[in-house]
Amino acid sequence: MALCAASLTTEASAKVIDGKSVAKQIRDEVTAEVSRMKEAIGVTPGLAVILIGDRKDSATYVRNKKKACDSVGIISLEANLPEDSTEQEVLNYISRFNDDPSVHGILVQLPLPKHMNEQTILNAVRIEKDVDGFHPLNIGRLAMRGREPLFVPCTPKGCIELLHRYGVPIKGKRAVVIGRSNIVGMPAALLLQREDATVTIVHSRTSNPEEITSQADIIISAVGQPNMVRGSWIKPGAVIIDVGINPVEDSNDSRGYRLVGDVCYEEASKVASAVTPVPGGVGPMTIAMLLQNTLISAKRIHNFE
Amino acid sequence: MALCAASLTTEASAKVIDGKSVAKQIRDEVTAEVSRMKEAIGVTPGLAVILIGDRKDSATYVRNKKKACDSVGIISLEANLPEDSTEQEVLNYISRFNDDPSVHGILVQLPLPKHMNEQTILNAVRIEKDVDGFHPLNIGRLAMRGREPLFVPCTPKGCIELLHRYGVPIKGKRAVVIGRSNIVGMPAALLLQREDATVTIVHSRTSNPEEITSQADIIISAVGQPNMVRGSWIKPGAVIIDVGINPVEDSNDSRGYRLVGDVCYEEASKVASAVTPVPGGVGPMTIAMLLQNTLISAKRIHNFE
Numbered sequence: 001m002a003l004c005a006a007s008l009t010t011e012a013s014a015k016v017i018d019g020k021s022v023a024k025q026i027r028d029e030v031t032a033e034v035s036r037m038k039e040a041i042g043v044t045p046g047l048a049v050i051l052i053g054d055r056k057d058s059a060t061y062v063r064n065k066k067k068a069c070d071s072v073g074i075i076s077l078e079a080n081l082p083e084d085s086t087e088q089e090v091l092n093y094i095s096r097f098n099d100d101p102s103v104h105g106i107l108v109q110l111p112l113p114k115h116m117n118e119q120t121i122l123n124a125v126r127i128e129k130d131v132d133g134f135h136p137l138n139i140g141r142l143a144m145r146g147r148e149p150l151f152v153p154c155t156p157k158g159c160i161e162l163l164h165r166y167g168v169p170i171k172g173k174r175a176v177v178i179g180r181s182n183i184v185g186m187p188a189a190l191l192l193q194r195e196d197a198t199v200t201i202v203h204s205r206t207s208n209p210e211e212i213t214s215q216a217d218i219i220i221s222a223v224g225q226p227n228m229v230r231g232s233w234i235k236p237g238a239v240i241i242d243v244g245i246n247p248v249e250d251s252n253d254s255r256g257y258r259l260v261g262d263v264c265y266e267e268a269s270k271v272a273s274a275v276t277p278v279p280g281g282v283g284p285m286t287i288a289m290l291l292q293n294t295l296i297s298a299k300r301i302h303n304f305e
Numbered sequence: 306m307a308l309c310a311a312s313l314t315t316e317a318s319a320k321v322i323d324g325k326s327v328a329k330q331i332r333d334e335v336t337a338e339v340s341r342m343k344e345a346i347g348v349t350p351g352l353a354v355i356l357i358g359d360r361k362d363s364a365t366y367v368r369n370k371k372k373a374c375d376s377v378g379i380i381s382l383e384a385n386l387p388e389d390s391t392e393q394e395v396l397n398y399i400s401r402f403n404d405d406p407s408v409h410g411i412l413v414q415l416p417l418p419k420h421m422n423e424q425t426i427l428n429a430v431r432i433e434k435d436v437d438g439f440h441p442l443n444i445g446r447l448a449m450r451g452r453e454p455l456f457v458p459c460t461p462k463g464c465i466e467l468l469h470r471y472g473v474p475i476k477g478k479r480a481v482v483i484g485r486s487n488i489v490g491m492p493a494a495l496l497l498q499r500e501d502a503t504v505t506i507v508h509s510r511t512s513n514p515e516e517i518t519s520q521a522d523i524i525i526s527a528v529g530q531p532n533m534v535r536g537s538w539i540k541p542g543a544v545i546i547d548v549g550i551n552p553v554e555d556s557n558d559s560r561g562y563r564l565v566g567d568v569c570y571e572e573a574s575k576v577a578s579a580v581t582p583v584p585g586g587v588g589p590m591t592i593a594m595l596l597q598n599t600l601i602s603a604k605r606i607h608n609f610e
Contacts, residue, residue, distance in 0.1 A: 119452070136452060140445030143495070144487045147424070147441060172510045174517075180498065182449045190448070193485065196510040198517065205477045205501040212479075212503065 004227040004264030012269040015166070017241070017276040019158070022165050023284035027072050030291045034073040037295075037304055045298035046075040047105040047131065047290075048097040052090060052116070053083035058109045065107070068287045074294055077103065087116050091124050098126045104298040105131035107290070128301065131293040133157075134183065142190045150300075151293050156188035158285025159220050159241045160195070166274060168218065168239045171196040176216035178202045178209065178229065178262065184222035184243055192218070209233070221262040231267030240268055240275040243282045309532040309569030317574035320471070322546070322581040324463070327470050328589035332377050335596045339378040342600075342609055350603035351380040352410040352436065352595075353402040357395060357421070358388035363414045370412070373592045379599055382408065392421050396429050403431040409603035410436035412595070433606065436598040438462075439488065447495045455605075456598050461493035463590025464525050464546045465500070471579060473523065473544045476501040481521035483507045483514065483534065483567065489527035489548055497523070514538070526567040536572030545573055545580040548587045 038044050047069055051062045062078065069076035079093045090108070097103045106129045112118050127135050133142075133151035141147040163170060175197040179185035185201060192199045197218065202209045213219060213233045221229055222243035234240065244262030261278035268275045276282055299305065343349050352374055356367045367383065374381035384398045395413070402408045411434045417423055432440050438447075438456035446452040468475060480502040484490035490506060497504045502523065507514045518524060518538045526534055527548035539545065549567030566583035573580045581587055604610065 136445030136449055137442045138445065139448050140441030140443065143444050143448050143491055144441055145485065145491070146487070172512050180450065182451070186448055186450070193506060196508075198505065198507060198511040200503065200505040201498060202503060203501075206503040207477050 004230060004267055010270040014269040014272040015274040017162050017166055017274050017281060019162060019276055019281040020284045022162060023288040026288040026292060030295050031072040033295055037299065041302060041304055043298060043302050044073065044075050045104050045294050046077060046102045047107065047294045048077040048079065048103045049107045049109060050079045050081065050090065050093055051109045052081045052085055053113050062109055065287060065290065068291055072291050074291060075102070083113050087120065090116065090121055094121070094124045098129065103129065104301055105129055105294040107132055129297060131290060131297055133293070139187065142187060151296070152191065153183060153187045154289035154293065155184050155243060155282065155286045156191055157289045158282055159188055159243065160191050161289065162241060162276065162282070162285060163218065163239065168274070170218065173197050173217040174215055175199045175218040175220070176202055176213045177220045177222070178213065179222040181222060188220050188222065223262050225262055226260045227264040229263040229268070231264065231271050234268055234271040236271055237273045240272045241282060242276050242278055245278055245283060309535060309572055315575040319574040319577040320579040322467050322471055322579050322586060324467060324581055324586040325589045327467060328593040331593040331597060335600050336377040338600055342604065346607060346609055348603060348607050349378065349380050350409050350599050351382060351407045352412065352599045353382040353384065353408045354412045354414060355384045355386065355395065355398055356414045357386045357390055358418050367414050370592060370595065373596055377596050379596060380407070388418050392425065395421065395426055399426070399429045403434065408434065409606055410434055410599040412437055434602060436595060436602055438598070444492065447492060456601070457496065458488060458492045459594035459598065460489050460548060460587065460591045461496055462594045463587055464493055464548065465496050466594065467546060467581065467587070467590060468523065468544065473579070475523065478502050478522040479520055480504045480523040480525070481507055481518045482525045482527070483518065484527040486527060493525050493527065528567050530567055531565045532569040534568040534573070536569065536576050539573055539576040541576055542578045545577045546587060547581050547583055550583055550588060
């Protein structure tokens with residue numbers, strides 16, 4: 001399924017949803033707000049990141065987050081713990097950041113070393129500083145009508161933000177979310193539902209994913225299957241948000257691989273009305289939303305509007 | 306929409322899902338477990354009900370719950386507060402029941418008087434005693450993969466229990482939940498999702514509810530619209546759980562009204578493979594599940610298996 005071939009006879013006509021440029025815009029907005037807040041009340045938002053072990057990919061993610069904080073004026077703190085740290089040591093750092101008034105957001109980089117209980121560790125983060133929005137209390141509020149979560153998880157929030165900034169109507173539309181992970185698929189479905197879409201979650205046990213997906217006006221795919229969503233899965237004119245970032249072998253690329261989404265981009269761009277590219281679609285939005293959540297948290301804690 | 310007429314040419318063929326009889330069975334199971342627990346460790350499960358004001362319907366519900374507790378050997382406590390009580394007075398009762406070791410479940414009868422904040426009051430119930438399962442932390446856990454709620458809300462739990470006891474397969478099936486309330490529709494969708502159904506929530510903003518509903522193998526309807534779901538909405542062979550209990554005028558009835566569901570029963574019984582009647586379907590299951598949740602709570606608190 002890693003390859004997909006576009007029909008030769010049709011021209012690509014879908015609008016490209018430029019996540020890189022929207023993310024840039026949001027970072028500019030955050031920069032302006034951070035500076036306004038500092039001038040008005042002398043407070044700079046702070047994000048604490050806890051990284052355990054020496055996974056290269058995790059280290060890269062953390063470095064990118066720190067760089068992004070720098071670029072918008074948010075202070076970043078980092079705690080690097082060795083792979084063989086105990087759960088208690090991690091909890092001690094969380095507790096310290098929970099109590100530190102200069103920290104408005106706490107992020108524990110996942111995945112954790114195998115000997116640690118993810119649930120125990122994530123639940124220790126104070127809900128007021130849970131900028132990832134993964135706390136079950138947050139998710140519960142997200143699911144419930146009339147309740148408001150303190151934070152919306154960054155990646156699904158980025159997906160919806162792209163729809164908003166491109167003026168895509170959501171209310172009353174059919175939406176299909178492919179994938180039901182706690183960090184993307186499920187909260188993305190809840191967000192679409194909150195905006196009055198009619199939402200179906202398609203997952204690994206769905207017997208006819210193509211048929212269901214092809215009824216959708218909006219598709220958000222977050223499964224990690226390269227090129228799974230083919231042209232035939234897409235209703236003409238649908239809008240597609242592709243969260244997948246999958247490496248596939250490519251001998252033409254100097255790294256030996258390139259990144260593709262869950263959606264066969266070449267085919268989608270001939271059927272859909274708008275589609276996010278990979279890379280440069282949802283990817284840059286996640287960090288932008290993390291910065292926004294950290295700002296929101298600092299504003300709330302300091303009662304600054 | 307209050308009337309629905311069945312075709313004259315087809316015979317009713319759907320199996321009747323007898324909620325009354327399943328509820329009876331569950332109450333017998335609870336009775337046996339309550340008595341086993343009492344003999345083994347000398348503990349009797351206790352349910353505290355708080356009723357504020359003098360709404361007749363609420364008083365009836367509370368009376369029925371107390372009767373049901375009696376019938377299975379669960380101790381029931383009741384706090385009746387006047388309509389003009391303050392929020393603080395209600396919170397004091399909740400706090401007392403939170404601390405009372407003989408109370409394993411606390412239930413605040415809704416709706417509350419208008420001057421009270423439902424969220425403040427419901428959130429005050431200790432999550433370990435929230436037998437209604439409405440706490441957002443519970444709902445969050447229900448939504449998340451790999452997490453377990455302490456309690457599942459009674460009515461949606463009753464719907465799924467009916468499917469289980471009638472051997473209806475859920476995994477991989479298309480399910481449509483009509484209605485997205487916090488107490489039925491939304492948690493019912495999350496429960497179906499947990500059992501690997503492919504779930505769509507149809508609601509007031511859905512543009513083509515009939516078309517979507519007619520794709521479902523399982524329909525759970527909880528909207529409170531008499532006879533809204535007609536025969537044409539139903540895929541032949543589908544299984545229907547009708548949560549609606551709607552009074553409609555009926556001059557032939559001595560009360561001047563009768564109760565009908567959200568689903569046109571006469572039509573459904575000719576198209577579906579199985580359907581719950583109203584009354585006698587989901588209704589009796591709700592209280593049975595409340596008794597089960599109270600038992601589960603007492604067992605958990607006393608570590609009794």
